[in-house]
Amino acid sequence: MSELYAQMKQSILDLDSDLAVELAEKALAAGIAPLDAIEKGFAPGMEEIGEMFDRLEVFLPEVIMAADAMIAAVERLKQNIEFAEGESQGRVVIGTIKGDVHDIGKNIIKTMLIATGFEVYDLGKDVSPNTFVERAVEVDADIIAMSALCTSTMLHMPDVVRILNEEGLRDRFKVIAGGAPVLPDWTYSWGADGYSENSSEAIQLCKKLTH
Amino acid sequence: MYVSYQEVLYRAETGPLMKESDFDRKVGQVARELVKKYDLKYKPDVVVNYDDDIADRFFEAALDFFVEVGVYITEYQRVVKFTREETLDTIASVLTQVQYGRNKDAKHVWKRKIEDYIDPFIVFSPVGNPVDQELFQAFIQHYAQERITDALFSPVLTKFNGQPVKSDVASEMEASIWNLKTLREAARMVGRPDIGLCNWASTAERTDVVIALADPAFGSIINDGVLNAAIAEMKVDQERLKKVSYLRQRGFILEGLLGPLMGGYAGGPAETSICHIAHHFLAACVYRTDINVGFPIHINYCCNTTAEMLWLTSVINQALARNCNILKLSNMFNHAGPNTECCMLESACYGLPATVSGADALDLGALTMNRHPMRWAVQEPKLAAEVGHIAARMGITRKQANEIVKALLPEYQHLLGTMPLGSTWTECYDTERLIPTDDYADLVARMHKKLEGFGLDWQVLRVDR
Numbered sequence: 001m002s003e004l005y006a007q008m009k010q011s012i013l014d015l016d017s018d019l020a021v022e023l024a025e026k027a028l029a030a031g032i033a034p035l036d037a038i039e040k041g042f043a044p045g046m047e048e049i050g051e052m053f054d055r056l057e058v059f060l061p062e063v064i065m066a067a068d069a070m071i072a073a074v075e076r077l078k079q080n081i082e083f084a085e086g087e088s089q090g091r092v093v094i095g096t097i098k099g100d101v102h103d104i105g106k107n108i109i110k111t112m113l114i115a116t117g118f119e120v121y122d123l124g125k126d127v128s129p130n131t132f133v134e135r136a137v138e139v140d141a142d143i144i145a146m147s148a149l150c151t152s153t154m155l156h157m158p159d160v161v162r163i164l165n166e167e168g169l170r171d172r173f174k175v176i177a178g179g180a181p182v183l184p185d186w187t188y189s190w191g192a193d194g195y196s197e198n199s200s201e202a203i204q205l206c207k208k209l210t211h
Numbered sequence: 212m213y214v215s216y217q218e219v220l221y222r223a224e225t226g227p228l229m230k231e232s233d234f235d236r237k238v239g240q241v242a243r244e245l246v247k248k249y250d251l252k253y254k255p256d257v258v259v260n261y262d263d264d265i266a267d268r269f270f271e272a273a274l275d276f277f278v279e280v281g282v283y284i285t286e287y288q289r290v291v292k293f294t295r296e297e298t299l300d301t302i303a304s305v306l307t308q309v310q311y312g313r314n315k316d317a318k319h320v321w322k323r324k325i326e327d328y329i330d331p332f333i334v335f336s337p338v339g340n341p342v343d344q345e346l347f348q349a350f351i352q353h354y355a356q357e358r359i360t361d362a363l364f365s366p367v368l369t370k371f372n373g374q375p376v377k378s379d380v381a382s383e384m385e386a387s388i389w390n391l392k393t394l395r396e397a398a399r400m401v402g403r404p405d406i407g408l409c410n411w412a413s414t415a416e417r418t419d420v421v422i423a424l425a426d427p428a429f430g431s432i433i434n435d436g437v438l439n440a441a442i443a444e445m446k447v448d449q450e451r452l453k454k455v456s457y458l459r460q461r462g463f464i465l466e467g468l469l470g471p472l473m474g475g476y477a478g479g480p481a482e483t484s485i486c487h488i489a490h491h492f493l494a495a496c497v498y499r500t501d502i503n504v505g506f507p508i509h510i511n512y513c514c515n516t517t518a519e520m521l522w523l524t525s526v527i528n529q530a531l532a533r534n535c536n537i538l539k540l541s542n543m544f545n546h547a548g549p550n551t552e553c554c555m556l557e558s559a560c561y562g563l564p565a566t567v568s569g570a571d572a573l574d575l576g577a578l579t580m581n582r583h584p585m586r587w588a589v590q591e592p593k594l595a596a597e598v599g600h601i602a603a604r605m606g607i608t609r610k611q612a613n614e615i616v617k618a619l620l621p622e623y624q625h626l627l628g629t630m631p632l633g634s635t636w637t638e639c640y641d642t643e644r645l646i647p648t649d650d651y652a653d654l655v656a657r658m659h660k661k662l663e664g665f666g667l668d669w670q671v672l673r674v675d676r
Contacts, residue, residue: 053474054511056474056509056510056511059477059478059479059482060239060474060475060510061236061243061478064235064236098377099377099378099379101285101442101448101450102443104444104475150378150416151369151413151414152367152369152376152413153377155369155375155376155377155378156377180581180582181581182582183582198511
């Protein structure tokens with residue numbers, strides 16, 4: 001069994017989607033529970049890729065390919081079992097804040113979140129504070145995640161918390177922020193629940209906030 | 212065959228459709244293949260490249276990349292493509308010199324060669340470090356008064372009359388107009404009323420605000436520049452194209468703002484170098500720029516003073532300097548903050564390779580990763596500027612620069628990620644007399660002495676050529 005888990009992890013590290021799917025099928029045939037295959041096999045590979053990315057031993061194209069492999073394997077495993085709601089890590093509504101069209105950071109976090117088992121609703125770029133709130137309510141999100149590259153766009157972020165407060169919704173969602181000009185002290189000053197400096201921290205933060 | 216701007220707009224409407232996520236993947240995939248094809252892998256033993264053949268191979272690889280990948284128009288999800296001949300002919304049409312400012316404040320950016328004796332054009336640019344409104348004018352004066360700067364960028368204002376300055380709302384317009392008026396007034400106060408401005412307000416993001424600021428009533432002159440950014444690796448949008456449509460008919464200096472992330476969609480140092488050179492083609496062909504600000508940065512450290520980023524800076528500038536006339540402003544991004552030895556060393560290590568590699572101008576530059584409020588002061592950028600002028604005037608070679616930078620890098624590189632934020636401007640400057648505090652001035656003197664030990668001679672700065 002542990003040999004198969006090791007192969008699953010390696011398929012992610014090798015960025016090999018075909019092999020990952022093949023191993024997912026092998027796991028199902030061997031009677032391994034899909035969640036075990038994910039948590040003990042594929043997820044550790046994705047975690048290692050994330051750590052390698054933090055050290056820049058791999059770059060974003062490799063992270064995307066590893067996530068593709070991870071997602072392909074998970075999709076295959078999902079075909080054989082109905083995932084209960086509790087088996088998702090949580091729901092995240094994500095986007096770049098109003099006025100900001102720079103989405104590389106947001107896309108990295110999105111990719112890593114999906115690969116880690118979160119349900120992600122990507123609102124895209126230049127998203128108004130009201131849209132963040134409306135969509136979070138609509139999909140019953142756990143987390144609202146915002147990013148910005150420009151100082152003048154970043155300053156729209158506090159409006160999300162302000163709207164949540166005014167609408168009496170603040171307790172329903174955790175609000176997190178990040179991006180090049182965003183500083184942790186500033187983020188907490190307007191009432192965000194979390195800040196992260198990079199993708200690994202963001203994943204850990206989302207896990208912490210949803211468990 | 213030269214491609215006109217009208218033709219670019221036509222292709223933006225009719226080019227091949229592609230999903231944005233597929234385009235992002237293609238950037239990395241093509242860059243990776245070209246690194247292999249042209250044998251361009253980054254080797255850490257060299258920081259400042261001194262191999263002309265490598266520089267030329269990078270240029271060829273970037274041309275292949277540009278032709279293969281094209282430019283993505285985000286709203287239409289279409290790709291604008293250029294052939295190799297179209298690219299070469301269009302980039303051949305760019306200016307080989309640009310004049311910032313007018314009258315006695317006129318200064319020229321000249322096309323420089325590798326190891327050129329011509330001084331690089333200098334611009335001081337605290338564009339990302341927020342500055343308080345009440346200190347704004349004095350802050351600008353403290354760097355505008357430095358005679359070594361040939362033009363100015365504006366600092367960023369995050370609060371105006373007690374309100375946050377947010378993009379795409381009225382406060383952006385209000386603050387930006389005040390910002391430009393204050394910038395020009397600061398220039399007058401230091402006796403440089405007609406100095407060229409490289410941006411009018413760091414908050415002016417939207418096209419309507421740029422058009423408002425172009426009104427000379429607020430202090431703009433025709434020899435000012437306006438930045439237009441590529442929004443991500445090889446991508447543009449209609450908001451930026453609207454700026455081009457307006458600015459190219461007014462006569463202002465069009466500046467590309469190009470900042471690929473090393474570690475991002477393109478990949479590692481060599482792949483990002485290819486993508487960044489191609490960004491210059493994008494700027495010339497699509498944005499019709501007269502000069503480009505290049506600020507490739509490290510995805511984790513948000514700076515470009517690491518060994519691999521300095522190598523990347525050297526190969527990009529050399530590839531462009533040897534093979535085309537595109538003018539380039541090489542933009543320093545430091546990790547540490549003012550009044551620290553780290554930040555001084557980063558500045559020296561940036562100014563040297565950029566200058567000897569043929570950068571036409573030095574954009575100096577972001578401190579504390581361009582983000583911490585009030586943590587910008589001019590002495591570190593000034594050191595980079597002086598090192599640039601000294602390198603040019605002394606005829607320092609790339610090989611010599613490589614040895615100097617390799618000797619200095621170990622003094623700060625191990626601190627990346629934990630570098631000191633240093634002092635705020637009010638801590639390291641007398642904000643009324645606009646002079647550095649004694650400890651800051653001492654640090655500058657110590658750094659001069661240290662660098663003189665590597666053969667850099669400050670005396671050559673006393674004679675302008």
